[in-house]
Amino acid sequence: MTRLVTLIGYPLKHSVSAVFQQAAFSECGLDLKYENWETPEAELAGAVDRLRGVSIAGANVTIPCKEKIVPLLDELSDTAQRISAVNTVVNRDGRLMGFNTDVEGFVSSLLHDAGYRLRNRKVVLLGAGGVARAVMFALLNQEVTWVTVFNRSVDRGRALVRAFTRSAGRIPLTALPWEDLETSVALKDCDLLVNCTSIGMRYSSTEGETPLVADLIPKDALVYDLVYNPEETPFLREAKKAGAETLGGLSMLIHQGAASFELWTGRKAPLDIMFRSAREALARGA
Numbered sequence: 001m002t003r004l005v006t007l008i009g010y011p012l013k014h015s016v017s018a019v020f021q022q023a024a025f026s027e028c029g030l031d032l033k034y035e036n037w038e039t040p041e042a043e044l045a046g047a048v049d050r051l052r053g054v055s056i057a058g059a060n061v062t063i064p065c066k067e068k069i070v071p072l073l074d075e076l077s078d079t080a081q082r083i084s085a086v087n088t089v090v091n092r093d094g095r096l097m098g099f100n101t102d103v104e105g106f107v108s109s110l111l112h113d114a115g116y117r118l119r120n121r122k123v124v125l126l127g128a129g130g131v132a133r134a135v136m137f138a139l140l141n142q143e144v145t146w147v148t149v150f151n152r153s154v155d156r157g158r159a160l161v162r163a164f165t166r167s168a169g170r171i172p173l174t175a176l177p178w179e180d181l182e183t184s185v186a187l188k189d190c191d192l193l194v195n196c197t198s199i200g201m202r203y204s205s206t207e208g209e210t211p212l213v214a215d216l217i218p219k220d221a222l223v224y225d226l227v228y229n230p231e232e233t234p235f236l237r238e239a240k241k242a243g244a245e246t247l248g249g250l251s252m253l254i255h256q257g258a259a260s261f262e263l264w265t266g267r268k269a270p271l272d273i274m275f276r277s278a279r280e281a282l283a284r285g286a
């Protein structure tokens, strides 16, 4: 019997997960089919019930359901519990286990695709939404030196910092208003600058925009844009203009997807095939 892995969230039409996960299943000869289930929040409970069926191996979860799904699952990994967000579900005989592979995806992408270790780094985050929570958790686990968060809504930035203050221990966390970016000492002084906002995302209202222009980007930092569509974002172009090293969001997307693949299948993920098929889909204008 062909088993399904589904993607739960809304909207889904621009997601490339189905493309690269299906390519990975085929490459490994697995009888699995990846299917998008467009699920607005109001339909989430019904979709979760369907996941318990014998024909379902598991699911990915994306916006706007990552946090809402937490109380509907039977068990959570330690990481998912601490971030209060799930991006991967495994169906074990009708019991639904929730995981968060964004954390592993972020750390692995830096290590494997940029040779970059996080320990003792000074980090600036742009944005304080869902993915910023996973990134913050990863940074604290890897014992960075400090983290400064800039967010358009400063209250949301402060809430992110408050939520992690206890687990940060002696690592200083600061939230600042977006307007302070132009004069920020932290920005000039950071080793790693991560865009966790959606600015520049294709098909969004900010398509073609960059969170920062070249003049403000520190040339000695690694600039990581988590936006993966388009593969080369306006922010990455500005960072290159500034002379900084760069990493694009496709890297995290594939590494989180690889970790999910391994949870569903128990097999090692074919990273090359996943990268290639996702790149092709993005180039086709996914």
Ligand code: NDP
Residues within 6 Å of the ligand: 063, 102, 105, 126, 127, 128, 129, 130, 131, 132, 151, 152, 153, 154, 156, 196, 197, 198, 199, 201, 206, 226, 227, 228, 249, 250, 251, 252, 253, 254, 256
């Ligand atoms: P959320 O909706 O939870 O957060 C969006 C963030 O972007 C908020 O901080 C929001 O600020 C900020 N923002 C949006 N528009 C603007 C703007 N015009 N000016 C300034 N700030 C803005 O989304 P997620 O955190 O889940 O995702 C953010 C991005 O990361 C998306 O593009 C997503 O595709 C990408 N992503 C990539 C992954 C990968 O594997 N590469 C994994 C997950 C996400 P405010 O709080 O003020 O609204």
